[in-house]
Each structure stands twice: as structure tokens, then as C-alpha cells.
Amino acid sequence: MPTELDVHQVLRSFAQRNKLSVIDFRVFMAAVQRQAKNYDQTNVFYRDLALHPETILVPRLFQLAREKSLSLMSTGNQIDRIFLPEAFTEPVLAEYRRIEENPEIPFPDEDALKISVPGEWIQPVSIETDLPALIDFEGDRPALIYKLTFPEGLKHMLVLAVAVGDKLLEYAVLKLRHYLRKGANKDYIQQRMVGAFGGKEMLLKDTMTTVLIKPFEAIQEMRQGKSDFTYPFWAYLSSAIKKDLSGKGDPTPDDVAAFQSAFIVDVYNNYFKSKTQRHQEREDAFKALGVSLRKAPYLYTIQEIIDFRDSQGRPLLGKYTREELEEWIHDETTNAPEGVLPELLVLNTGQGRTQLIAKDRFLQYVVKGLHDGRSAIKPYIVREWRAILYDFGSTDAMESDDAFRAELSERLAANSPVLAAALGSGYCPAIYAESRGSKDIPADLDRYFGGGHLAPLDTLLNLDRKSLLTDVRMLLPFWYTVPVLSWFIGIFKRSSKRKADQRKAVKKAIDGGLEQEGSQGASKAGQANNRAAEFSQMAKKAERRFLPEGYGVDEYLQLLESRWNNILDLRAKANLREDVNSLVRDYLRGILRSMKPAGFTPERVEMMAANLADTSNLLKIRNHAALEEYIRLYMVKLLKR
Numbered sequence: 001m002p003t004e005l006d007v008h009q010v011l012r013s014f015a016q017r018n019k020l021s022v023i024d025f026r027v028f029m030a031a032v033q034r035q036a037k038n039y040d041q042t043n044v045f046y047r048d049l050a051l052h053p054e055t056i057l058v059p060r061l062f063q064l065a066r067e068k069s070l071s072l073m074s075t076g077n078q079i080d081r082i083f084l085p086e087a088f089t090e091p092v093l094a095e096y097r098r099i100e101e102n103p104e105i106p107f108p109d110e111d112a113l114k115i116s117v118p119g120e121w122i123q124p125v126s127i128e129t130d131l132p133a134l135i136d137f138e139g140d141r142p143a144l145i146y147k148l149t150f151p152e153g154l155k156h157m158l159v160l161a162v163a164v165g166d167k168l169l170e171y172a173v174l175k176l177r178h179y180l181r182k183g184a185n186k187d188y189i190q191q192r193m194v195g196a197f198g199g200k201e202m203l204l205k206d207t208m209t210t211v212l213i214k215p216f217e218a219i220q221e222m223r224q225g226k227s228d229f230t231y232p233f234w235a236y237l238s239s240a241i242k243k244d245l246s247g248k249g250d251p252t253p254d255d256v257a258a259f260q261s262a263f264i265v266d267v268y269n270n271y272f273k274s275k276t277q278r279h280q281e282r283e284d285a286f287k288a289l290g291v292s293l294r295k296a297p298y299l300y301t302i303q304e305i306i307d308f309r310d311s312q313g314r315p316l317l318g319k320y321t322r323e324e325l326e327e328w329i330h331d332e333t334t335n336a337p338e339g340v341l342p343e344l345l346v347l348n349t350g351q352g353r354t355q356l357i358a359k360d361r362f363l364q365y366v367v368k369g370l371h372d373g374r375s376a377i378k379p380y381i382v383r384e385w386r387a388i389l390y391d392f393g394s395t396d397a398m399e400s401d402d403a404f405r406a407e408l409s410e411r412l413a414a415n416s417p418v419l420a421a422a423l424g425s426g427y428c429p430a431i432y433a434e435s436r437g438s439k440d441i442p443a444d445l446d447r448y449f450g451g452g453h454l455a456p457l458d459t460l461l462n463l464d465r466k467s468l469l470t471d472v473r474m475l476l477p478f479w480y481t482v483p484v485l486s487w488f489i490g491i492f493k494r495s496s497k498r499k500a501d502q503r504k505a506v507k508k509a510i511d512g513g514l515e516q517e518g519s520q521g522a523s524k525a526g527q528a529n530n531r532a533a534e535f536s537q538m539a540k541k542a543e544r545r546f547l548p549e550g551y552g553v554d555e556y557l558q559l560l561e562s563r564w565n566n567i568l569d570l571r572a573k574a575n576l577r578e579d580v581n582s583l584v585r586d587y588l589r590g591i592l593r594s595m596k597p598a599g600f601t602p603e604r605v606e607m608m609a610a611n612l613a614d615t616s617n618l619l620k621i622r623n624h625a626a627l628e629e630y631i632r633l634y635m636v637k638l639l640k641r
Contacts, residue, residue, distance in 0.1 A: 005049065007060040008069055011082065021087035025061075025079040029053050071118040085144055088117045092145060092158050099171060103178035106253040107157035107171075107260055122147055123161075127263050132271050134164050150263055152246060157260060169222075169268045172261035173215050176241065179258035180212060185244075192240045193233075200229065207233050222269060225276035234269040238262040285310070285319035286328055290358075292316075298365040299347065299355045299418065305329070329356070341430055348425075349418045353550055362422070362431050363441065363449070369419035374461045375570040377411045378468070385472045397465070401458070404465040408457045417555055423460070429453055532639075534597030539640035545602040546633050553637050560633070563626035580618070580627075584634050587612050600639065605632050 014028055015021060036049035049056055058079065065072050071083040095108040110116060123143035125131055127150050134146070141161040149156045159168055180186040190208050197204045207229065211218045221230045241262040245255050292308045293300060306325070308316045317325065332344035333356070345362060347355050357365060388395060396403035413420045422428075432449035435441045448455045458465060547556055567573040591608060609631040613624060621627050 005056055005060070007057060008064055011070070011084075015084055021084045021090065023082040023084070025082055028082065029057055032057065068120050071121065083118065085121060088115055088121060089144055089160060091115055092160055096160075096163070096167070096171065100174075103174050104254060106257045107159075107175075109156055109158055113158070117145055117158075121145060122158075124149060127151075127267060131164070131264075131267050134161075135268065135271050136165065148260075148264075150260055152259075154259055154263075155256065168264060169219060170216070172264035172268075173211070173219055175257050175261035176237070176265060177212055177215050179241065179254065179261075180208075182254070186212065189237065189240045189244065192244075193236045196232070196236050203229055204233070211237075222272050225272060231269055231273040231276075234265060238266040238269065242266075282320045282324065285316045289316055289328075293344070293356070293358045294361050298361045299349075299357050301353070301355050302329075305356065340434060341427065345425075345427055347418075347421055349421050350555075355418070357422075359427075359431060360435070362427055363435075363445065366419070366422055366428055367445070369416060369422070370460050370462075372570065373412055373416050373419060374463060376415050376574065377408065377461065378463060379574065380411065381407075381463075381468065382472055382475070385469065386475050389472060389476060398469055401456075401465055405457050408461060408463065412457065412461075414554060415558075417552075423454065423457075426454075531597060535592070535600055535639045538597055538600040539636045539638075542600065542602045542605050542636045543633075543640060546605075546629070546636060553633065553640075557630060557633055557637070560626050560630040564621050564623040564630060566622070580631075581634065583617070584612065584631055585638065588635055588638060605635055609635065 010032065011023070011028065014031060015023055033050055033053045036046050036053065039046040041047045041050065061070070061072060061079065061082065064070050070085070072079055073081045073083065091113045092108060095105070095113060099105045099107070106112070121144045123146055125134065125146045125148050127148050131148070134141075143161055146159050146161050146164060147156055148159060163171075180189065186208065190204065193204060194201060207218070210221075221227060222234060225231065239262075241258060245251060245259045245262070248255055251259065288310050289305070289308055293305070306317055306322070310316055320328070329344065333342050333346055336342040341359055343359050345357050345359055347357055349355050385395075385398060388398075397407040398404075409420070412423075428449045429452050432441065432445060433452065436446075436450075448460055454460070543553065547553060551559070561577060565573055565576055567576055587608075609628050612618065612631055613628040618627065
């Protein structure tokens with residue numbers, strides 16, 4: 001059972017059937033009433049509509065009027081006529097169709113069309129201040145018809161709102177063409193423009209001819225801005241025509257239309273010129289962005305990319321919007337032919353963080369990272385293996401290639417987690433296969449990335465287990481190389497080690513027995529353990545204060561070191577880091593003798609780090625703030641379990 005009538009649809013059907021755009025309300029109401037009587041009168045809705053149609057139609061018509069779907073004219077308290085939008089848009093559209101056929105017809109206004117457009121369907125628009133914002137207006141336009149107003153006392157004109165996007169410019173250019181074709185106007189205006197285009201007389205002549213013969217091609221040139229000559233030409237043309245017409249005391253309708261058109265063309269010309277400049281500026285900014293992405297250190301977070309600047313130090317963000325940047329990154333990281341990686345790669349660097357790197361810099365980054373990683377990892381292995389061999393011990397990593405590679409993997413993940421992520425991404429073999437044979441890719445990389453797979457980590461780091469073990473053995477005293485002598489010394493050391501282990505076992509048993517007997521108080525070792533645990537708890541609290549979210553302690557220490565330790569020589573760089581670490585350990589060891597665990601607060605740590613950083617030895621380091629932050633976090637790391 002119907003309870004509601006779609007009055008707008010019924011009205012539209014009635015208007016279409018009777019070919020009307022202005023409808024007498026009483027005639028429409030009678031038609032609805034007759035139609036309702038043809039339906040079942042036992043239905044309350046149809047009976048009410050047949051007996052009292054105005055009670056249903058009037059409220060809905062007023063609602064449609066508020067929605068600007070129609071306009072009402074009332075006499076007293078009664079609706080007299082209903083106006084559909086076509087009652088006003090059709091006369092305007094018909095007039096512009098006439099202009100297309102006959103350019104002598106002037107632009108229309110209310111007087112010429114003998115219409116009075118309701119206020120809700122017409123919007124005054126200043127040609128100089130309002131029109132530029134309406135050219136590429138997105139969404140539903142606020143009015144059906146624009147009333148364009150001009151300076152210098154020119155009469156206004158009406159234009160359909162939907163025509164402002166493209167057709168209005170065409171009408172204006174056709175009017176200017178009509179003006180130039182009359183009499184000697186073309187030669188006169190062209191002569192006035194020659195002074196502004198010295199040395200480009202032929203180009204000026206050809207462009208003027210295009211306007212006269214192929215006006216729509218000239219309009220397309222303005223929209224696209226392919227030539228540097230286009231925008232100056234239209235600017236000087238409209239200016240010359242305005243100067244010519246402004247001096248006429250009694251302008252003809254053709255003169256008025258040409259004057260109006262000169263203003264319109266000038267607005268569109270400036271709009272497209274500005275749009276083209278913004279587009280070019282945006283393209284240049286993205287090119288600069290691409291260049292910056294290919295500079296060391298090659299890996300960048302989204303926030304770092306947002307902060308990129310051009311060669312003059314100005315932010316790139318602003319020349320493109322944040323949305324345009326995100327769209328560019330999405331395209332660069334996803335668009336690629338089948339079987340080829342995109343130009344920008346996303347690298348998951350752990351703990352939910354991602355970084356971007358240009359594909360053509362990926363292998364360069366990895367090769368450099370492997371070189372640096374080898375320089376950092378090899379000394380640690382040498383020292384550790386030397387200590388083990390000195391005690392005539394051994395490890396699986398010394399005896400097995402698989403165990404050695406596993407140890408290298410652990411050390412690389414701890415020392416260079418980002419490089420480990422880059423190697424684990426699987427990009428290297430694919431990129432090498434794409435760029436193989438390029439002059440930028442050394443041929444010797446085939447042993448690392450060739451064959452569609454990544455070489456083992458010992459090959460990548462150029463660390464051969466057997467050669468490394470031989471080198472370590474050469475660092476031992478000479479008698480370790482004498483078989484018989486080294487055998488006797490080994491027996492002696494192993495015997496000493498067994499005795500030491502036995503003493504430890506006895507001591508542990510005694511300590512355990514004392515605990516079982518319920519001796520009063522804790523042993524000194526227990527006290528030390530309790531004290532260490534308390535310091536560890538305080539260090540964990542301080543860590544939450546000093547460690548940024550998303551970072552591990554070792555990872556952030558490495559980042560801080562890169563800021564204050566700028567020595568290029570890798571051996572000297574490692575020595576400086578170890579000297580600073582030793583200084584911190586010695587300083588902290590002396591302080592902790594008299595400090596209570598509760599005193600290890602973030603504020604106390606900051607004070608200790610500041611005091612240590614201000615010593616004469618460390619004052620020589622340039623980035624003092626990063627050094628001080630490094631010392632704070634390293635103290636926390638030493639005490640945290």
C-alpha cells in the first residue's frame with residue numbers, strides 16, 4: 001500500500017508529456033487528482049489524494065523548492081506556477097547555439113532573453129576575481145546560471161554554469177576571431193603587437209593566422225601550453241583589443257561582445273598559464289626528489305622523504321601536496337612491467353618500520369654495506385677465536401662452514417640489521433639479473449648475485465673460515481705451532497681448567513649447603529646479585545626514557561655513533577668507539593662503588609653523561625649532543641640485564 005508520492009517524478013512526467021517547463025499549479029493538481037480517482041478508493045492514500053490533493057502536493061513542492069529542484073511563483077498564499085530549471089536554462093542554451101551559427105549575435109542577458117531568473121538559480125560572478133576559481137570547479141555547481149560582471153562599465157552577460165569549464169572560452173575566442181576579421185582590425189592589432197615580439201614576427205603572424213583559420217587548435221594550444229610563445233601571445237592580444245575598444249565612445253554590440261571576450265580570454269589565459277607553471281614546478285620537484293633518493297645513504301623513511309629540499313634549500317613539499325607525494329610513491333613502488341621490479345623498492349627494516357631505496361642504488365648500497373660489515377665483524381671473530389685457541393679450545397664455527405655462516409648471520413643482524421634485511425629481501429639477484437651487462441654494474445658481482453640466487457654469507461663478506469682460522473693461529477705465540485710442545489701445554493692448561501672447575505663446583509656445593517642449613521643473611525655473592533638486579537631494574541626504567549619508540553638499544557647506539565664518530569678510516573673508527581666505551585665502563589665502575597641502586601635515575605644518568613662528555617678527551621668530538629646521548633644509553637645498556 002503506497003504511503004508517499006514522488007511528486008518530483010510525477011511533475012517531470014507531466015511536463016514531458018505536455019512539453020512544458022512552466023506549469024500551472026491548478027492544472028497539475030487537477031491532473032494528479034484525476035489520476036488518483038482511477039485507483040482503488042478503499043486505499044486511504046489514493047482517497048486522500050483524490051479528495052484533497054493540495055495537502056500532499058503543496059508541502060512536497062515547497063521541499064523541492066528548498067532543494068532548488070524547482071521554483072514556485074505564488075499569488076497571495078496560493079501557489080500559482082511551477083518553474084522547472086529548463087524554463088531558464090533552455091533560453092540561454094538556445095541563444096548560445098545561435099551564437100555558434102552567427103558570431104554577430106551578442107552575448108545574452110535577462111533583457112535580451114526577456115526572462116527573470118529566480119535568485120536560487122543564478123549567481124553573480126566577477127570576471128576578474130570569481131571566474132578563475134569556477135573554471136575547474138569540482139562537484140555540483142552552486143547555481144545553474146552565472147551572471148558575469150565586467151569592469152569599465154561593460155554590461156553583464158548570462159552563461160550556463162556547466163559551460164564555464166570549456167565552452168565559454170570557445171565562445172569568447174570565436175568572438176575575437178569575428179572582431180579580427182572585420183575591416184583592418186587584424187593588421188592593426190598585429191602591428192601593435194610586433195613591438196612586444198621583436199625577432200618573432202613570423203611566429204606572431206602564424207599564430208594570428210591560426211586564430212583566424214583554426215581557432216579550436218589555438219584554444220588547445222592555450223590549454224596545453226606546449227609553446228612558450230602561447231601565453232604571451234594571448235596576453236598581448238587581449239590587452240591590445242581592450243585598449244582599442246576602450247577608446248570608442250559609442251561601441252556597437254559587436255564591440256561590446258569583443259570587449260567582453262577579451263576579458264574572458266585574459267582570465268582563461270592566466271589560469272592555464274598558472275596551471276602549466278604549477279604542473280612544471282611539480283614535475284621538476286619530483287625530478288629533484290628522484291635525484292635526492294639516489295644520494296647516499298640511499299635508504300630513506302617516509303618522513304625523511306617528506307623533509308627533502310631542493311638544491312637551494314627550499315622544501316620540496318609545497319611544490320607538490322602530501323597526497324601527490326603519496327600517489328607518486330605508490331606509483332614508483334608498484335608500477336612496473338611484468339617480471340621487472342619497480343623503480344622504488346620498499347625494505348622492511350624491522351620493528352614495523354619500512355624504508356625506501358631506488359632500485360638502481362640497491363646493489364651499490366649492499367656492496368658498500370658488506371664491505372663495512374666485513375671490517376666490523378672480522379676483528380670481533382679474530383679476538384674471540386684467538387682467546388678460544390689460546391686456551392686450546394674450539395667451537396662449531398671453527399670446524400663447520402654451516403655453523404660459521406650461522407655465526408656470521410647472527411653477527412650481521414646485530415651489527416647491521418638494515419643490511420641483513422636488504423639481503424633477506426631477495427632483491428639482489430633480481431636486480432643483478434635486470435642490470436647485468438650494464439657499465440654501472442661490475443662484472444665480478446656475478447659470484448655474489450649471479451645465477452638467480454644469493455651467495456652464502458661467508459662469500460658475500462669475503463670471510464673464508466679456513467683462511468680466517470689460519471690467520472688467527474698465526475697470532476698465537478710461536479710454541480702453539482710446535483706440535484709436541486703445544487700438546488704438553490694443552491694438557492697443562494686443560495688440567496688447570498679442570499682443577500678450577502672443581503674448585504668452583506666445591507664452592508657452589510658449600511654455598512648450597514649453607515643455604516639449606518638456613519644460615520642467617522645472604523652471602524656476598526647473593527648480595528652482589530641482588531644489587532645487580534636492582535640496578536638492572538633502574539636501568540630498564542631509564543631505557544624507556546632515553547630510547548625512542550621503535551628502536552632497539554644496539555640499533556639506536558649505532559645510529560648515534562654514526563652522528564658523532566665521523567672518522568672515515570674503519571679501523572680508526574672502531575678504535576675510537578672502543579676507547580669511548582672503555583672510558584664509560586671505567587667511569588661507571590668507579591661511580592657504582594658508592595651509588596645506591598635507587599640513585600640510578602634518568603636525571604642522575606643525564607648528569608653523569610654530561611660530566612663525562614665534558615672531559616678534555618671527549619670535548620674534541622664535534623657532535624657533542626649525539627655523544628652525550630650515546631653515553632647515557634650505553635650506561636643503561638651496561639647495567640640492564
